[in-house]
Amino acid sequence: MTFLHRHKWLTPYLLLLPGIAWLAVFFLVPLGFLGYQSLQSGSFESGYSFTWEFSNYWDAISTYNEQLIRSFLYAxxxxxIxxxxxxxxxxxxxxxGGRWKNLFLILxxxxLFVTYLVRTLAWLNILADEGPIVNTLKTLGILGSDGRLLATGFAVVAGITYNFLPFMALPLYVSLEQIDSRLLEAAEDLYASKRQAFLRVTLPLSAPGIVAGTLLTFIPAAGDFINAQLLGTPRQSMVGNVIQSKFLxxxxxxxxxxLSFILMAxxxxALLVYARAVGTERLTG
Structure with missing residues (x-):
């Protein structure tokens, strides 16, 4: 106690120490080992050796550029959406929402209380060739008699959108919930229409939620591989599918x-470009 009393400036750093140790052991060390592996050469049968093999990066980009582009496009x-x-x-x-807000948020x-795999498998039934959606679209003439939704880019994007929708909705709700309704009333008192009040008051004030929601959705979606594997074909494979296949x-x-480091980079x-476009204060707001 005497030591801490004399060195009060150490208190914040001591409080940060468990978190820093956790990040070091479970993030920095595995990340360093992954970087070490990325510069190795050899094969599983003959063994791998560290040879500063930077060509692995160029080979990965040149070989799997299509999957990289598709991953960012789908995400x-x-x-x-x-x-x-x-x-x-x-x-x-x-x-x-009134008094039903909490219920709607729970819905x-x-x-998220159902495992990611089960949620994705459910879309196999929703988009099945003989399912109600496909049959309805065929009846309306939107799909041909042999048309389908499964094994297409549409199915993969639909699965990604559904699975990550809560990560978009919750930050948006937090930003919108914090808006003082009196600001909207003041805008209307100053002869702003509903549309003008939304564009000039609500939308700018909800910008931090939009930024947070888009980041929380885009980043994990770019590395996803479950939706492409279950709802698509090799023609819809993403870079996550390639990484999973290479590892396992x-x-x-x-x-x-x-490939993992290329995806992270x-x-x-993209995050830096996005931060510059929307403004750093909105990214951290």
């Missing part, structure tokens, strides 16, 4: 590790 489309679906939904809950979060099936650790680069 981007799913993020935009999730935003368009979630915003009006949580807007209504925040301003019109949004409820799918082909036992090609250097290629898998280098591209996501960080």
């Amino acid at each position: 981007g489309i799913a993020t935009v 999730a935003l368009l679906v979630a915003y009006p939904l949580v807007y209504w809950i925040a301003f019109r 949004i979060v409820a799918p 099936e082909l036992i090609d650790y250097p290629a898998a590790a280098s 591209l996501i960080l680069a």
